[in-house]
Amino acid sequence: MNTMVAPVDGVRQTFTLAWRTLVQIKHNPFELIDFSVQPVMFVLLFTYVFGGSIASSPHEYLMFALPGIIVQNALFSMLNTGVGLATDLDKGFFDRLRSLPIARFAPLSGRVLADLAKQPWAAALLLAVGELLGFRIGTGPLAVLGGFLLLLGLALAMSWAIVLVSMVAASPEKVQVFGFVVLFPLTFTSNAFVHTEKMPGWLQAWVKANPVTALSDALRGLFVAGPVARPVVQSLLWMVGFTVVFAPLAVRAFKRRI
Helix, strand or coil, rough: CCCCCCCCHHHHHHHHHHHHHHHHHHHCHHHHHHHHHHHHHHHHHHHHHHHHCCCCCCHHHHHHHHHHHHHHHHHHHHHHHHHHHHHHHHHHHHHHHHCCCCCCCCCHHHHHHHHHHHHHHHHHHHHHHHHHHHHHCCHHHHHHHHHHHHHHHHHHHHHHHHHHHHHHCHHHHHHHHHHHHHHHHHHHHHCCCCCCHHHHHHHHHHHHHHHHHHHHHHHHHHCCCCCCCCHHHHHHHHHHHHHHHHHHHHHHHHHHHC
């Protein structure tokens, strides 16, 4: 890979490699299930299996939980970034790129861009399914657009931590283990699915500080109704924090591996 490639060429190569990742979906239908079918199953299961016991009705629970499910799906979808990078390392894809005049940042930025491009589709799909089940957007188009942008921003920021793990682990299986060990508890110890006040007192302090809680509350305010300013500011602070801490470490680890 060449560090002297012109910035314009590097951007073009980024889009080319992003397109490569997106095209692979048609050859790997299981990935389509990951960001299309699986989230819909979560909505149906949480609404009709747990909704009646957690809230007074499945509809009330749907209005509360759908934004949280969208957040959870976004974070787990970004796990594909780490798995994909680890797979490329494992199969020697980066080794083949070394002999080509490609900007060093293009493989990483291309993978991240491709996975980010899937996010609006998955979020829009979940909102559409939610509408069919009775979910109703209580705000306007600009608020919904703001919710989408906030979701993409925090997903991108947290993806740097996942990229770092993929570079250190260099194994798709180990990256997936990271998802279950870190991301799974992170989402379920938030208020994405259950109101904070219904959790044990010792857990509530963490729930309130959890970035998933901040983003879930922000999306509820932007999609349905309720407080917006505080959760949006908290989400933005988490976004900056993850980027400042993990982006330099992830880029440094990536450069060492390639």
